[in-house]
Amino acid sequence: MLNGIIHAHSGLRWVVLILLTAATFMALLKWRSNAPYTEGGRKLNLFTMISMHVQLLLGLALFFMSDKVNFSQMKDAMYRFFSVEHTTMMLIAIALVTIGYVKSKKASEEAKKHKLIFIFYGIALLLILVAIPWPFRGWGNGWF
Numbered sequence: 001m002l003n004g005i006i007h008a009h010s011g012l013r014w015v016v017l018i019l020l021t022a023a024t025f026m027a028l029l030k031w032r033s034n035a036p037y038t039e040g041g042r043k044l045n046l047f048t049m050i051s052m053h054v055q056l057l058l059g060l061a062l063f064f065m066s067d068k069v070n071f072s073q074m075k076d077a078m079y080r081f082f083s084v085e086h087t088t089m090m091l092i093a094i095a096l097v098t099i100g101y102v103k104s105k106k107a108s109e110e111a112k113k114h115k116l117i118f119i120f121y122g123i124a125l126l127l128i129l130v131a132i133p134w135p136f137r138g139w140g141n142g143w144f
């Protein structure tokens with residue numbers, strides 16, 4: 001069960017990264033070229049947010065099940081990373097994407113919609129890239 005959730009959480013990172021990168025770059029291009037905010041663009045932003053909410057649910061399950069979350073081992077970089085750093089940064093990133101989506105939906109000007117998505121999704125993307133436990137960190141995490 002735990003293994004299955006870890007694999008799902010690990011694989012879904014690529015869906016999140018691909019959608020978030022696409023949404024951020026499309027928003028930048030459309031903002032700079034004054035393009036309209038289309039239904040297709042809105043759906044890309046929506047599916048990006050949904051993929052992150054699924055990741056949040058899997059992450060919450062892992063937070064309570066994984067032995068890498070251990071608050072009595074805070075001197076150890078790996079335990080500190082999973083217990084505090086990964087969790088906090090990912091929660092902030094998910095909140096940013098959610099706020100960005102809602103704000104852009106409420107904005108009246110098309111250029112403002114693109115700008116909000118670019119800023120909120122872009123900052124979330126940077127945070128996620130930093131907070132992923134990439135295999136080269138040496139804690140035994142895989143690429144998929």
Ligand code: HEM
Nearest residue numbers: 010013055056059060062063066068087090091133141142
């Ligand atoms: C977009 C958001 C997130 C991404 C892209 C992400 C990505 C990852 C990746 C790639 C791993 C390593 C999996 C492996 O071992 O191969 C991982 C592990 C983990 N994540 Fe996340 N995560 C996200 C959000 C969260 C959140 C919000 C939480 C907690 C509330 C969380 C808790 C954990 C825990 C506890 C582990 C360690 C699991 C273990 O190896 O036992 N994650 N995450």
